[in-house]
């Protein structure tokens with residue numbers, strides 16, 4: 001790959017292809033192309049599976065390239081307050097063992113505690129490269145991960161992950177209504193300046209403090225393109241987002257932010273404003289990939305009927321044009337243990353109604369480790385019983401009847417003003433990172 005290193009086996013794989021190509025190449029033009037395609041078809045596994053590991057944590061196996069998104073497995077007690085809390089490395093190891101023990105790349109969509117909290121632990125246990133915001137890399141460095149094992153991205157980067165898998169980074173926005181003080185606090189694109197300082201006693205960072213876990217300058221979404229003998233497959237992953245700043249980013253008044261969040265920006269935090277909208281970033285990535293639709297959009301599912309997930313879907317659906325949608329981040333990331341499995345019932349009828357009205361198949365998970373097989377013809381569900389059994393999870397979660405009444409929206413609702421920028425600044429140039 002161009003921008004970053006992957007473990008040795010992928011380099012070896014690339015060398016194998018190269019040798020095969022060179023060998024056949026001596027036979028002349030037409031034939032060498034045919035032989036090369038045959039060699040490629042025989043060598044590539046050509047399969048895509050996506051396993052939902054709670055919240056916005058996924059395990060992808062894309063043509064044999066193993067990718068974890070976010071990977072938040074530790075559960076922080078509800079009454080933790082702002083106390084430093086160490087990652088549950090044993091829990092991460094148990095999940096890692098259950099999915100086969102190997103990960104090549106960890107992509108982290110943003111740097112809040114319910115997303116990047118265990119990124120460093122996954123990196124340490126697997127040796128995998130981390131790709132994420134600057135804040136994600138600084139958090140990992142604070143936990144002992146070498147700087148060289150994390151590549152910080154701003155959006156507009158192209159990664160060749162090997163085995164016919166490409167990834168484009170899309171600068172994205174964070175959820176929250178910017179018209180309210182809590183919404184500004186949630187959504188302001190905040191980055192760390194230096195690594196946060198772990199607690200000297202337990203080595204933990206403070207999971208619910210923006211001073212340790214800011215969102216990382218909004219968020220990063222990832223567009224995966226996977227070679228397949230029939231046609232290329234495309235998966236879009238975004239772990240947050242909102243409609244209010246999708247069309248045009250809004251500058252955050254630093255004084256307003258400090259007044260309403262009690263967070264000083266002069267210490268180790270800065271607001272990183274982006275002049276390019278999430279929409280423009282998305283359009284640039286899709287144009288670079290040469291597509292006007294994706295096979296599946298893994299997107300947010302929290303909120304209620306008029307909530308932020310549905311609003312964002314309304315704004316972005318006509319650009320992404322997914323053939324299927326799988327919501328995430330609608331479960332309870334504050335449950336006592338990952339190994340309790342899914343403890344919350346799906347209730348976002350607004351989002352379900354939206355996709356139904358668009359005639360887009362919509363999958364709702366029944367348990368952690370539910371698996372989806374993506375093929376050119378569509379998505380097949382796999383109950384993934386062996387992996388669930390290894391984690392002590394029943395195949396389908398048994399959810400208490402009163403769960404629905406206890407659910408509140410995780411994010412404030414969005415007022416969704418449509419101020420579309422008529423003037424577009426320079427778009428990201430994906431070719432710069434090739």
Ligand SMILES: [Zn+2]
Pocket residue numbers: 110112174215240
């Ligand atoms: Zn967040």
